[in-house]
Amino acid sequence: KNQVEQSPQSLIILEGKNCTLQCNYTVSPFSNLRWYKQDTGRGPVSLTIMTFSENTKSNGRYTATLDADTKQSSLHITASQLSDSASYICVVSARSNYQLIWGAGTKLIIKP
Amino acid sequence: KAGVTQTPRYLIKTRGQQVTLSCSPISGHRSVSWYQQTPGQGLQFLFEYFSETQRNKGNFPGRFSGRQFSNSRSEMNVSTLELGDSALYLCASSLGSEVGSPLHFGNGTRLTVT
Numbered sequence: 001k002n003q004v005e006q007s008p009q010s011l012i013i014l015e016g017k018n019c020t021l022q023c024n025y026t027v028s029p030f031s032n033l034r035w036y037k038q039d040t041g042r043g044p045v046s047l048t049i050m051t052f053s054e055n056t057k058s059n060g061r062y063t064a065t066l067d068a069d070t071k072q073s074s075l076h077i078t079a080s081q082l083s084d085s086a087s088y089i090c091v092v093s094a095r096s097n098y099q100l101i102w103g104a105g106t107k108l109i110i111k112p
Numbered sequence: 113k114a115g116v117t118q119t120p121r122y123l124i125k126t127r128g129q130q131v132t133l134s135c136s137p138i139s140g141h142r143s144v145s146w147y148q149q150t151p152g153q154g155l156q157f158l159f160e161y162f163s164e165t166q167r168n169k170g171n172f173p174g175r176f177s178g179r180q181f182s183n184s185r186s187e188m189n190v191s192t193l194e195l196g197d198s199a200l201y202l203c204a205s206s207l208g209s210e211v212g213s214p215l216h217f218g219n220g221t222r223l224t225v226t
Contacts, residue, residue, distance in 0.1 A: 034214065034215075036215075041200075041219075041220075041222075042219050042220075043116070043202050043204070043217025043218050043219050043220055044155070044202075044215075044217050045217070046214035046215065046216075049214055089154070089155070099168055100145075100157065100215075102154050102155045102156075102157065103154060104153070104154035105154055
């Protein structure tokens with residue numbers, strides 16, 4: 001069964017600190033993996049999209065990694081800011097039918 | 113370039129009624145997909161339309177239906193509303209290609225069923 005699991009479910013860190021969010025998937029055949037940021041009450045916003053051949057991709061202070069062999073991805077946030085408080089969602093695309101498999105998200109809270 | 117527009121932003125309906133939500137995608141985007149999000153839950157996929165054809169469908173009852181028009185605008189209809197249908201309904205558009213085509217979301221319609 002195609003699944004995407006994220007950990008931790010929630011995370012609280014102090015402003016300025018770094019953090020890493022995890023995503024494990026069992027989607028096959030794999031097409032690409034995406035990370036989205038969702039602020040409360042708003043639609044998700046795309047952070048990165050990685051295909052099979054990419055193992056690192058950065059977007060400002062956000063760096064995503066992908067290990068297609070172990071089917072794991074991580075999202076690293078550097079020097080966190082209060083505006084980083086949001087849910088971060090990992091999404092994996094299946095090559096066979098354009099289907100997107102969504103993780104439940106990690107709720108990140110940045111405290112001053 | 114205008115983003116994805118969803119209307120209305122908020123909606124209050126009574127159990128048993130029906131509701132229609134509207135989504136205008138980014139110009140040039142041919143794929144529109146719909147999602148339901150309830151408090152504390154991840155996004156649940158409803159369906160996706162590409163060039164007026166339903167390309168994928170999630171595991172929702174037949175009370176949930178949608179359509180896409182020739183200008184790519186899409187509507188979602190929910191009939192015989194239940195209390196559990198209260199949620200944020202999100203629409204997303206994309207170019208529709210399989211790889212490297214990010215979804216662009218609207219800010220949703222918050223539906224409350226009383």
